[in-house]
Amino acid sequence: MNSAETRTLLAALDAALDRGQRAALATVVRVKGSAYRREGTRMLVLDDASQVCMLSGGCLEGEVVESALGVIESGVPEVVHYDLSEDATWGLGLGCGGSVDVRLERVEPDAVTLLWLDALRNGEAAALCVPITGEGRLFVQGERVEGKLSDPALHAFALTAARARLSTRDPRAATVTAPGGQEVFIDVNSPAPELLIYGAGHDAQPLSAQAQALGYRVTVVDPRQVYLTPGRFPGAALLPLAPEELQERLELSPRTQAIIMNHHLDRDRVCLWHALGSSAAFIGVLGPRSRYGQLLDALAQEGLHATPEQLLRVHSPVGLSLGAEAPEEVAVSILSELMAWRRGAAGRPLNGHEGPIHQTYAARREAEPQTEFSSAD
Incomplete structure (x- = not known):
């Protein structure tokens, strides 16, 4: 469950408790086969039968609310099984081809x-x-x-x-x-995952906005304060740092995913060296592979050579191959790769895939050892 959903659920819970309403949390605890959401997805049910957030595409919610109202009254937690298969005689017969178990528990101040x-x-x-x-x-x-x-x-x-x-x-x-x-x-x-964007250009704006919608905490760094404004990057942390200030004033954590998109060779070179020397787990470089080679050559001419381990964290060109052209499309491409990387997924079309669609790529690869995947795919 992403952080945006969690914030929505908690705000509704706090408001309900302030009003004196009772509530129950419904949490998906097991999924077998295919289902719309995964384990850990939560829904809030209030004692007036209203709900906040969803456990499915809309097929389960009515049944869950009815069961949750009983738990709110009794105070006794329970796990309810829902059959989503098309052929289920006694189940819901929703056609998803799987089943889910949902744990219902009244919210108590313990x-x-x-x-x-x-x-x-x-x-x-x-x-x-x-x-x-x-x-x-x-x-x-x-x-x-x-x-x-x-x-x-x-x-x-x-x-x-x-x-x-x-x-x-x-x-x-x-x-x-x-x-x-x-x-x-x-x-x-x-x-929340951390996204650092080196560069406050026009194409960084949709990347920042879309990343925040996905729950990222976004930071944008650029020496040009005229571009680095809250109006252009609402909700993001803004750092007006010159390239020579990065080493001393900006520390990246292992949770940081960094994207270099200054559209300026000198700034990109300095930012790449800064990212390589940091703990950032993912370093994406916008632009063709040849440009990335230019950046490494320029660093080498200064006597700066990245280790093989450092270079393994670099993704160039960053993004999935979606045919993206407009800045908003490029943002989708980049964030798609970041999601696939975080979750160990292949980042390939689901068309023709047999089996649960939410199964991690690592698990699929274990089942199909002939399949290979790398960051260059």
């Missing part, structure tokens, strides 16, 4: 819930572990642990699994199975 909601509000890395069958809830945030699961072995397993999941590039919620066969749902929240 310590674990309050910590989890605070982590969601603040965009902090954290996990909430809930057994599919059994009792207890476990909140994990760094070294902090709050709550416990009733089964000590499952508690220890969930704690280790949650921390491992939070350490991945793009942590995703999932139901996992302990060695003893018990299942636990690990919901995760992670800070």
Whole structure:
């Protein structure tokens, strides 16, 4: 669930609680086959049967609201199974070809819930572990642990699994199975991904706007203050830094995805060297591959040579091959590659693909070892 949806849900929850309304959270905890959304997708249901956010394309919501109203009254959490297959005799028969399990829980002001909601509000890395069958809830945030699961072995397993999941590039919620066969749902929240745009040109504007719509925290850096204005880049952090100031004044984290698009060889050269020397996990260079070669040659003439490990982080030309021409289309191309990179997906057409469409590319590659993928595809 992206950060924009989370903000919408939390704002509605806060407003409802201020009004004295009761509410339940509906969370997808398991998906089998094909479904519209994935594990970790949340929907808020209020005691007046209104809802905020969606778990599907509209096919499940009515059923979920009805079940959630019962949970709001009883206060007893439950996991409800929904069959989405076309041929289901007793199921919903919605034609998606899969099934989903949804956990319904009334929102209560206990310590674990309050910590989890605070982590969601603040965009902090954290996990909430809930057994599919059994009792207890476990909140994990760094070294902090709050709550416990009733089964000590499952508690220890969930704690280790949650921390491992939070350490991945793009942590995703999932139901996992302990060695003893018990299942636990690990919901995760992670800070918003960071996009750094070197260059405040015309084509950087739609990239900034579209990235923010996808939940990115965007920073734009450019020495030209006349271009670097809130009117051109609403919602973005603006850094009017000259190229020679980058090394001392701008530090990039391992969560940063950097795009170099100054349209100026000298500035691009300095920005590329800055990004290579940083911890940024993804470095995209706009323009043809030959231009990237020019930048590396210019750096080499200064005695600056990137290591092979540094160069592995560079994506040039950045973006997926979509035939993009207009700035808005180029932004779609770049963000499409960033999404594929974060989630381990192929970035290829789904046409003809058999099986669950949300399965990660890494899992598909394991099932089909003859398939190869690299950042140059």
